Amino acid sequence: MSKTSKGRFFEDYRVGDQIAHAVPRTVSGGERAMYHALYPARGALYSSDEFARACGLPASPVDDLMAFHIVFGKSVPDISVNAVANLGYAQGRFLRPVYPGDTLRATSEVIGLKQNSNGKSGVVYVRTQGLNQRDEVVIDYVRWVMVRKGDLDAPAPETLVPELANAVDASDLVVPEGLTFAQYDDAQAGAPHRWGDYAVGEQIDHVDGMTMEEAEHMLATRLWQNTSKVHFDRTQRVDGKLLAYGGHVISVARALSFNGLANAQMMVAINGGSHANPCFAGDTIRAWSEVLDRAETAVPGVGALRLRTVATKGDPFVLRGAEGKYHRDVLLDFDYWVLMPV
Amino acid sequence: MSKTSKGRFFEDYRVGDQIAHAVPRTVSGGERAMYHALYPARGALYSSDEFARACGLPASPVDDLMAFHIVFGKSVPDISVNAVANLGYAQGRFLRPVYPGDTLRATSEVIGLKQNSNGKSGVVYVRTQGLNQRDEVVIDYVRWVMVRKGDLDAPAPETLVPELANAVDASDLVVPEGLTFAQYDDAQAGAPHRWGDYAVGEQIDHVDGMTMEEAEHMLATRLWQNTSKVHFDRTQRVDGKLLAYGGHVISVARALSFNGLANAQMMVAINGGSHANPCFAGDTIRAWSEVLDRAETAVPGVGALRLRTVATKGDPFVLRGAEGKYHRDVLLDFDYWVLMPV
Amino acid sequence: MSKTSKGRFFEDYRVGDQIAHAVPRTVSGGERAMYHALYPARGALYSSDEFARACGLPASPVDDLMAFHIVFGKSVPDISVNAVANLGYAQGRFLRPVYPGDTLRATSEVIGLKQNSNGKSGVVYVRTQGLNQRDEVVIDYVRWVMVRKGDLDAPAPETLVPELANAVDASDLVVPEGLTFAQYDDAQAGAPHRWGDYAVGEQIDHVDGMTMEEAEHMLATRLWQNTSKVHFDRTQRVDGKLLAYGGHVISVARALSFNGLANAQMMVAINGGSHANPCFAGDTIRAWSEVLDRAETAVPGVGALRLRTVATKGDPFVLRGAEGKYHRDVLLDFDYWVLMPV
Missing domain, CATH: 3.10.129.10 (Hotdog Thioesterase)
Structure with a gap:
């Protein structure tokens, strides 16, 4: 057969x-370097073995x-x-x-x-x-x-x-073994704003934008060994466009959110996510976030923040249009928990 | 001078x-990650140290x-x-x-x-x-x-x-020292079809396609430190097009052939190859294969399959036009031996 | 706030x-592989651990x-x-x-x-x-x-x-600890021309060209975690163009200079540099160099060469136009010291 x-x-x-x-x-370090070439990622814990060790981890994950x-x-x-x-x-x-x-x-x-x-x-x-x-x-x-x-x-x-569940319960979040922010260095991490500085309902415009090229989303999606045809094969759609892998947009948005959430070090839960509209080469992706919840964790000094990060081709803080549907500029509505120094 | x-x-x-x-x-692992970003490669032996060790190798080559x-x-x-x-x-x-x-x-x-x-x-x-x-x-x-x-x-x-020689003689194929498929895991490898399931003359359409971008073939070709001007310098051709390195098409075709040849783990010989037509950015590359020969090797459980894999911009199983010349859609006609679990 | x-x-x-x-x-090796994918770099010391060890270094930097x-x-x-x-x-x-x-x-x-x-x-x-x-x-x-x-x-x-200072004084150049060219292999390095073969005033056309794609300069610039908006966000300029990071052009020029300066192994000083004109996707970058100075170093067998390398979209050896301003084709005028086997 x-x-x-x-x-x-x-x-x-x-x-x-x-x-x-x-x-x-x-x-290996190869995938890590590719990740940094593909996304404007600047989280210190994922960039530096030294920073990660100061946070109690054996190396930078x-x-x-x-x-x-x-x-x-x-x-x-x-x-x-x-x-x-x-x-x-x-x-x-x-x-x-x-x-x-x-x-x-x-x-x-x-x-x-x-x-x-x-x-x-x-x-x-x-x-x-x-x-x-x-x-x-x-x-x-x-x-x-x-x-x-x-x-x-x-x-x-x-x-x-x-x-x-609508969201992962804060009590179910797993703090990696050994993680500590006792010697956390704000200057090396890139911003002074810690867990206590974020209020539920607060909205942050991450300001920066990234224009996406065809080669970029395909390099990424191949790297993850994702075989979905629509990302790679121009003949799959009548308009001849290649559809970017939704996860590519998640990573772009997360990386852009550094400007305003530099200390949102580790993602520990994904509560939900909608790929509101397709993303194509030539789109300039921006991001904004809203603080949905805050919680303490079992580890002193390690706080959890529940965030919605929205990727958009348009203006910040616009999510839905008149009829309650996602605005046509919105690419992603992503709901997740991160760990942050208290 | x-x-x-x-x-x-x-x-x-x-x-x-x-x-x-x-x-x-x-x-290093860096070149390997780049390879996986450039080509939709999914061969388990080249993807996982654990899988490679289970096959008797010290790590994933x-x-x-x-x-x-x-x-x-x-x-x-x-x-x-x-x-x-x-x-x-x-x-x-x-x-x-x-x-x-x-x-x-x-x-x-x-x-x-x-x-x-x-x-x-x-x-x-x-x-x-x-x-x-x-x-x-x-x-x-x-x-x-x-x-x-x-x-x-x-x-x-x-x-x-x-x-x-028209082809490497099966008796001259070298099975890497230590290679064994005794504990080979079909599910992890991605398909149940083993050496015994392939018949000489059998043709396989690998189904998937990959649209190639300019940046992709140039990243690849630079990575191999190939200095041929036509791949990088738009002024070398009167039509201003960059010619993709022929080896890039070989790797694309080999990677696409996973869908139908997932267990064709190691390439052990290249019998011949023709770059039938030039490949340019925007081309959507597909592949099909034909089983040319089968042979046992000196290692029990390790079989050899001689394959022709054809990369094409058009329909599968079309190789030559009316006058016996390669069809204009055909990019590559590649003849090689692989090792497969028996 | x-x-x-x-x-x-x-x-x-x-x-x-x-x-x-x-x-x-x-x-890691990942950044190194990316560097080789992005630039046509062929310096043997940066390509091979074996070559670097033969030059007295612990590994390839x-x-x-x-x-x-x-x-x-x-x-x-x-x-x-x-x-x-x-x-x-x-x-x-x-x-x-x-x-x-x-x-x-x-x-x-x-x-x-x-x-x-x-x-x-x-x-x-x-x-x-x-x-x-x-x-x-x-x-x-x-x-x-x-x-x-x-x-x-x-x-x-x-x-x-x-x-x-107009230039780093040759006596201030630091030769890496342990560096020796006593067993330097010209054939492996790629050219027979050593320090003694270069004369002050000599000009070299590096011949090769590289057409730059949008994805390439953005991958590079993200890899360096450079956050300057003009490199990534098409909405920052009225013409909708993405401006390549100037350092990308420096690396392209340095890599192209291999053809004529293969033995210019290590860069040890940057005396000055001007990004004469902006570089955009589609530009085909070429390079030429002029030998500005020669000096011995404290280490026998290791000579220093002061070079100007010019990146251009046009003809070699053209630097300035009629009014003394950089010619519109010139992208970069870069003045630096390298180490070369004597």
Whole structure:
């Protein structure tokens, strides 16, 4: 039969399926350098071994979002290669830092299914985990995607929609072992504003913009071994445009947020995220953030901030248009927790 | 006098010349990350130290084609900087894996010369070797190029055309020391199809496409320290186009072939290759393969497959047009041996 | 107040200010690979651990200009984010090689101020130092920039223009500890021309050209964590063009100069530099050099050459037009010292 995989269609998923995604990946300083070339990332903890050691870690970990992208990329051939849309994320937690030399692999469990009323597609809910070479879970998140049916006559599965928390509870955030901000150096980190200086409801315009080129989002998306055709193959869309991987926009926005959130050192949870509009080469991406919540953690001196960071091609602080839909300039609405020195 | 090299012309070569190419190169995880950013490469053995160790290697080697590109790049200033055309490859063998930390250098021996009847150029045959820091040969191949004469009055050399095998004999393939597929994990590798599942004559459409950007082929070609002007300097052609390095297309095609040949782990020989048509930015590259031969190796459980992989801008399985010439959509016709778990 | 930094304006600087720049950076083989992908760099000492060891160094250092770019990038948010123009460099010295694994940070001291007669801006002179994780200075240079006033009513500071040497004195050049060219291999380095073969006044056309793409200069500039808006944000200029970071052109020119200066191994001083005209994507950059001076060093066998390397979009050896201004094709006029085997 055919040796090329067409990927799974909606009717190929069963609740409870355990899928071991292919192609484990060892990361090195090479992936880290690429990350810094692709994104204007300046978080000191991800830039300097010395800074990371002063924070109690053995070395500078790779950016949390790099771990996310690698794990996400591995899941694409099994989960979203036939997806019509990437609908959402929930309950994402970063459980352990990833260091150069670590090898990541990924698995997913199907936790929900709901066929659409048109009978042509359905929503698949998966819980995906990234594991390192010691089989420790480094990242764990839920996402749901709309997947085409391959055989329209296949019977609809029993509907199961998992209950998903609106946000990760602050008490469930995992502070990496050993992390301390006791000797934290604001000047080296780039800003004096700490956890106590941020108020719930506060909005921050991150000011800077980044014009995205075709080669950039493709280099990034290949680096994460993401095989989704729409990012690489100009013949997939009638307008001949290449669609940037949504995660590329997440990383751009997170990097731009340094200007105003320099001390938002580690991402520890992803509460949700919407890719509000597609992003194409030539777009100039800007970002703004809103503080959604604040919490203490079990570690003295380490505070948690829940943030919404919005990537946009337009003005800051604009999110939705008249009818409550995302404004056409908005690319991303991302809800997450970070750790910050108190 | 002039301190800038113009490179050698046809009359500057003598059969038996030994040329030590300049600029040795140490590879690291950085080159590997770049390779994964440039090509949609997913071979597990080149992606994961853990997977490579389970296959009996000390760590994940760099992609075989990276070693080829680096060695090839070193030879350009001495062999092909004045070449009119890169005519062919033969008898290429990968003799040892290259690991991060290894330093490669290259040498060539002139093994044949044939002046063209027009008296303006001639064909130079060289055997090029790449060596590591222990002076072990890691790669060995023959290529022939058409080189301009600098002095049209220079006498024609005695014609010597080396006898070149159509393909490397299966018995000459070198299985890397220690390689074993005894614990090979199909799920981690990405596909269940093993050596025994492939039949001679079988054709595989690798389905995926990759639209190539200008920055991408230039980043790659610089990374291999290839100095050929046509790849970098828009003023070299009357149409102002930059010609992609042929090796870039080889790597794209090999990476695309994962979808259908995921277990074709190591490239061990290059039997031949033709760059059928030039490749330019904006081209969307696809690939298809044909199984040309199958052979056992000296190592139980390790089979060898001889493949033709064709890179094309058009439809799969189209190779030649009416008059027997390559179809205008075909970019590359590449003939090689890989190792696969039995 | 605002948590986003607008950067300093002219009136915010005081002579004697010590500024610790943010975001220390650990370099690895990843940054080195990126450097080789971005620039056609072929200096053997920066390419091969084996070659570097044969020259008495513990391993291959990262390119001297990479250290410069990283240190320069760190200074941008504090020094030049509101700069109208980057006016000049002087007295730059490379004091220690930087190796993969080293962590760089940067500090600047304000050493001069001069308000412009229009009262709207002024010139700020800083001495910037890059330090490694052992607090050893690896690079030290003066640059001066024209910075806007934020408050036009702020009083003019007392004018202090530092005396800057036209060039670093040869006796102040620092030869890296252990460096020796006693076993220098010309063939591996790429050319037979040594220090004694270069005459003061000699001009060299480096022949090769490189067409620059948008993605390339942005990847580079992000890699150096340089935050200057004009390099990344198309909305910053009325013509919608992205301005390439001047240092990108320095690295392109230095890399192109291999063809004619292959043995100009280490850059040890920057005497001065002018970014004569802006460089944009699509420009094809060429380079030529002139030997300005020759000197012996304290280390037998290690000679120093003072070079001017000019990057141009046009013909070699053209520097200035009729009125003494730089010709419109000239991008860079760069004056520096290198070490070369005698």
